[in-house]
Amino acid sequence: MASHDHSSSPTIDMNRNRLPTLFEVLARRTLAPVDLYFFYLYMRDQQRAVDYLDFWLDVAQHMSVCRHYVRELRRSVMIGTPDGDKTGSKRSSALLENLGNLDQAGPSVTEKDKNQDAQMSAFLREDNGNGNGIGHSPSGSTGSNMRQASHDHPRPSFMNSPQVTGTDSSSPQHTISRADIRASAEKILYTYLLPMSEREIGLPDDIRNPIIEAIEVRGRDDPEVFDAAKDWVFQAMERDAFPGFLRSKALGNLVPPSMMFRLIFGLVAMFAGYWAAFVLIFLDNPRSDRLYLIIPFTLGVYGIVCWYWSTDPFLALAGYSEHAFFKLSKIHEPFVKKLLMKRALMALVVFLFFAAGINCLFIFVPGYAL
Template identity: 70%
Template sequence: MDGALSSSPLPDMDRNRLPTLFEVLSRRTLPPVDLFSFYIYMRDQQRSVDYLDFWLDVAQHMSLCRHYVRELRRSVMIGTPEADKSPSKRSSTILEGLGDMNHPAAGPSALMTDKEKNQDAQMSAFLREDLASGTNHSPSNSLGSQPRHTTSNDRPRPSFMSSPLELTSDSNSPAHTVSRADIRASAEKILYTFLLPGAEREIILPHAITHEITVSIEERGRDDPEVFDAAKDYVFQAMERDAFPGFLRMKALGNLVPPSMLMRLVLGLLAMFAGFWVAFILIFLDYSRLTRVWLILPFTVGVYSLSSHQYALDPILALVGFSEYTFMSFSRVRERFVRKLLNKRALMVLGVTLLIDAALVVLFVFVPGKRL
């Protein structure tokens, strides 16, 4: 198997900015702005994880197609007997001109280089000609040489995963030689799972896009990656516009998930109520100022909790380098720029907390007592 598919692209450790959506989807980022965290956000907060699953399945389909064509190109280049099965000299010419196709991430058309666009267009052209010729390049050990059921549960969804490490592995790397039957099954699975009306996990796309894909796959028999280009670009733009800004706000400027924020709101309100209640009791029973200093405990808990809720940031958690990805489950912050942002905001939140806490304690300690 080619090295380009054996591992995920390396993260950019020197990035001095927030990552883009494409960098997150192509696994070039680290927690808490990695693909696993984005998946959890789309599932739990955005409630639109089907769009991300569609993108991941299309990326998987592109990977299968590239692996299939790469294996055929290798056969042609080394002159093995399998090269004799090439449908035409034109197909062989296309294969030889494709190059190594060492760009495993399936990005939107707008972010692809001219070389990548040209290679993908030639690959799709070869797959269409290969389909028209009726030639099946399926080695005996390929996935397509065995009976296969293409239900929506063939591949475990990332939503079933319990660890961040499981999604960051390169699931786009085929474990066996890929046959044309695998490519066809992959295209049909995407169509029947996400695009047909009433599908199991139907996503909402413009009718013109879904109609063209349906006709291309079911009537024209196409399964090349260009079939999904319009839908892939539409979904990418929708996630970039509607979901990704909120994801960055939650993960790059904060480190708490909504259930934790709600818990801190309740705790903060209760602690502040207890602090004010005890403070007035101590004043109207004319307790000494030294005794009233103990008000610092409920006020500190209350102000800290309410500040954490207001800024979606637990400053102590941020300063020790952790971020929450699900309720009471934490991962270490490994993206350097995000770590710097969180540390700066943590210090600011701590400053606000100390200022308000000190003001409340001074107010209720030095106000004159009066026994009723």
């Protein structure tokens, strides 16, 4: 069991001297603030396209369910079934026995993993065609009952906390039946792909229609049926959303509402500083009274610099990034931490230069009594 847990955990490269790719983020191989949790919040709150990410994650979860089903089936066939009656088909039996390790977590990375997933899909198609799928699964599936009960409602987002969690389909206490695989495929179809569905994504018809036909007419439920849609969604996120996400999280540590708050606060503070400065100057008050102008001018410049650079220098130097309005998370990705440190120091230099210049100008300018 210990070796299984190790193989199921994503590998995070702490020495990565570059920004991560979208695939690394989706495979949970990155850390905050460029991890899957931050990307989910970005897609939901800023890009307004979280349905695309939810579709990709649901298809990845469907792949996980299929892997677990095949792994359980192979174990039960190899251990508990006589050699002469392993499956209803010699071909499906051969496909089942030839499958390698199915313990990897998340998307397939190597060509070997992708070939293995293709073989698994071929087995599931053969298995479904023989009508043997339900009989293979151990009786009393807990997963089937739970999925049937919630089939009419799309799952709520599982990204509701900084720790990304989902159904652990590789856990030994979960028993997966062929009905679970079918229900999972139909849920993806009815939630994202059918025209006028609740969370329909904008797939081209030449990708959408073959999937609908494959599931509803030919009865397919293997993961390969979603490959074209999954690739299209991945490319759309990589092209339209991911560059903005990296700019937002690797070159800044503030979310848009927080940036707007700092801009408004900075402008109000600057207006108050200018009003007080002109009043004190034209009343010819002593320079000692004008020292109080440091407060509004410093706060005003700081707010405007934070907005312009999308970075709060002091938060960045302390190692924090916002994931929501005034809600902070520790920065763990080493390369992003270095980038934000450099950007924070540059913003701090700009802030000190302009704050010092404006304060000196209005404090030391000669007074003039009207």
